[in-house]
Amino acid sequence: MMHPWRRRSALRRAADGAIMSIVVLFALFPIVWGLSTSLKPTSDILRLPPVILPSPPSLEHYRTLIETGIGRYVLNSAIVSFFTVALSLMLGTLAGYALARFTFRGKAAVMFVIVAVMSIPLPSLVVPTFTFLALLGLTNSLVGLVLLYTAYQLPITVWILYGYFQTIPTQLENAAMIDGYTRMQALRKVVLPLSGPGLVAAALFVVTFAWNDFVVAVAMNSSDEVRTLPVAIYNYLGFFGREWGPLTAAAMVSIVPIIVVFVVFQRYFLSGMTGGSVKG
Amino acid sequence: MLLRAVVLVPYIIAMLVGSLLLKWIFSTDGGISQMLLGPFGLQDTAILADQRGAMGALIFNALWRDCGFAMILLMAGLKGIPFELYAAAEVDGASAWYRFRRITLPLMRIPIFITLVRLLIHFVNVLTFSLVLTGGGPNNATLTMGLTMYRMGFVDYRIGQANALALMVFLFNLVLIFILLRLFVDRRGIAA
Numbered sequence: 001m002m003h004p005w006r007r008r009s010a011l012r013r014a015a016d017g018a019i020m021s022i023v024v025l026f027a028l029f030p031i032v033w034g035l036s037t038s039l040k041p042t043s044d045i046l047r048l049p050p051v052i053l054p055s056p057p058s059l060e061h062y063r064t065l066i067e068t069g070i071g072r073y074v075l076n077s078a079i080v081s082f083f084t085v086a087l088s089l090m091l092g093t094l095a096g097y098a099l100a101r102f103t104f105r106g107k108a109a110v111m112f113v114i115v116a117v118m119s120i121p122l123p124s125l126v127v128p129t130f131t132f133l134a135l136l137g138l139t140n141s142l143v144g145l146v147l148l149y150t151a152y153q154l155p156i157t158v159w160i161l162y163g164y165f166q167t168i169p170t171q172l173e174n175a176a177m178i179d180g181y182t183r184m185q186a187l188r189k190v191v192l193p194l195s196g197p198g199l200v201a202a203a204l205f206v207v208t209f210a211w212n213d214f215v216v217a218v219a220m221n222s223s224d225e226v227r228t229l230p231v232a233i234y235n236y237l238g239f240f241g242r243e244w245g246p247l248t249a250a251a252m253v254s255i256v257p258i259i260v261v262f263v264v265f266q267r268y269f270l271s272g273m274t275g276g277s278v279k280g
Numbered sequence: 281m282l283l284r285a286v287v288l289v290p291y292i293i294a295m296l297v298g299s300l301l302l303k304w305i306f307s308t309d310g311g312i313s314q315m316l317l318g319p320f321g322l323q324d325t326a327i328l329a330d331q332r333g334a335m336g337a338l339i340f341n342a343l344w345r346d347c348g349f350a351m352i353l354l355m356a357g358l359k360g361i362p363f364e365l366y367a368a369a370e371v372d373g374a375s376a377w378y379r380f381r382r383i384t385l386p387l388m389r390i391p392i393f394i395t396l397v398r399l400l401i402h403f404v405n406v407l408t409f410s411l412v413l414t415g416g417g418p419n420n421a422t423l424t425m426g427l428t429m430y431r432m433g434f435v436d437y438r439i440g441q442a443n444a445l446a447l448m449v450f451l452f453n454l455v456l457i458f459i460l461l462r463l464f465v466d467r468r469g470i471a472a
Contacts, residue, residue, distance in 0.1 A: 121405035212294035255293040
C-alpha cells in the first residue's frame with residue numbers, strides 16, 4: 001500500500017528498489033537465460049563461466065528448427081488461435097449482450113453455470129472430451145481444436161463482455177433503435193464500436209490460451225500436419241534430448257509473439273483478469 | 281505498472297515452455313544452477329534426479345509461474361479497500377500489524393478466497409510442470425494426479441480408466457472448493 005501522507009525515507013526506497021530487482025530477476029531470469037542460450041553456438045552453450053550476452057550471436061539453432069519444419073507448427077498454431085478468437089468473440093458478444101440487456105427466465109441459472117464452468121479444471125476434462133471428439137470424428141483436425149478451445153474459453157469471454165456491455169449506457173442503443181435500427185444493427189453499429197477494450201481483453205485471454213495450450217492439443221491430435229507449436233516443442237524435448245540450443249530456440253519462437261502481444265495490450269489484459277475474477 | 285507486467289510474464293507464456301526453460305536451468309549438463317551451487321560445494325548435485333530436489337524444483341516452477349497471477353488478483357482486492365480506514369485507524373493509534381489484522385485481512389476475505397480457489401484448482405490438476413520438468417520421476421516421486429491421468433489415457437490408452445480417474449479428480453476438486461467455502465463463508469451466508 002502507498003501511504004501518500006507519509007514521506008518515505010531514503011532507506012525504505014533503497015530497500016524497495018532492492019526487493020523489486022529481486023522480483024524482476026526471479027521472474028525474468030529463466031527467460032533471459034533461455035534467450036541467451038538459444039543465440040549461442042553449440043560449442044559455447046556449456047562453456048564456463050557462462051555469459052549472458054553471446055558474442056557473436058548465432059542463429060544456427062533457429063536455422064536447425066526451420067529445417068525440421070517448425071514453420072508448419074507455427075502456422076497451425078496461428079490458424080487455430082485466429083479462428084478460436086474470431087469464433088469466441090462472435091458467440092461471446094451475442095451471449096454477453098443478451099445477458100447484459102435482456103431479462104429472461106433462467107438468466108440467473110445461466111450466469112451461475114457460466115461461472116461454475118469457468119472453475120472446472122481443464123485437465124479433468126481432457127480425457128472425456130477426447131472420447132467425445134473421437135465420436136464426432138474430429139480428433140486429428142484443426143477444426144476440432146478450434147471448437148474445443150472456443151468451448152473452453154467461451155465462459156470467460158461471455159463474462160468479460162457481459163461486464164463490459166453493462167458499463168455502456170442503454171440510452172445510446174435506444175436512441176439508435178428509435179431512429180430505425182434493429183437490435184442487431186444497434187449492437188453492431190453502436191455498442192461494438194464502443195466495446196474495444198472489452199473485446200481486446202477477451203481476445204487476449206482466448207489468444208494466450210489457444211497459442212499456449214499443450215494439454216488439449218497433445219491429447220486430441222497426433223498427426224504431424226495438424227501439430228501445434230507447444231506439442232511440437234514437447235516432441236523436440238524427446239528429439240533433441242539434451243541439445244539445449246534448439247530447445248531454447250523453440251521456446252523463444254513460442255514466447256516471443258505472446259510477450260509482444262502482452263506488452264502492447266497489457267492494460268486490457270490486467271483489467272480483464274481482475275474484472276473477470278473479482279466480480280465473480 | 282511495469283513491475284506488474286513483469287511478474288505476469290511467466291504466467292502468460294506457455295506453461296510447457298516455462299517448464300522447459302526451468303529444466304534447462306536445473307539441468308546437470310551445464311545448467312546454471314550447478315554454477316550457483318558450486319561455491320557451496322554442491323556442484324555435483326543433480327537436483328532433478330533427487331526425489332526431494334525434484335519436488336522442490338516442481339514447487340519452484342509453480343511459484344515462478346503463478347506468484348504474479350496471485351499478486352494481481354490480491355492487488356485488485358487491496359485497491360478496493362478505502363484508504364480512509366487506514367488513516368482513521370492510524371489516528372486512533374493502531375499499529376501496522378493491528379491495522380493489517382483488523383482492516384486488511386477481513387476486507388480481503390473474498391479476494392483471498394477467490395485466489396485460493398483458483399490456485400488450488402490449478403495446482404491440483406496441473407500436469408505440464410511435472411510432465412516436462414521431472415517426467416514424474418525420479419521413482420514416481422513427483423507423479424501428480426494430472427500426469428497419471430494423462431499417462432493412463434494417452435500413453436497407455438486405457439481410456440476407460442482415465443475417464444474414471446478424471447471423474448474422481450473432478451469430484452476431489454468439488455470437495456476442495458466446498459471445504460474452502462466452509463472456511464471462508466460464515467453462517468449468515470455472506471463472505472464478509
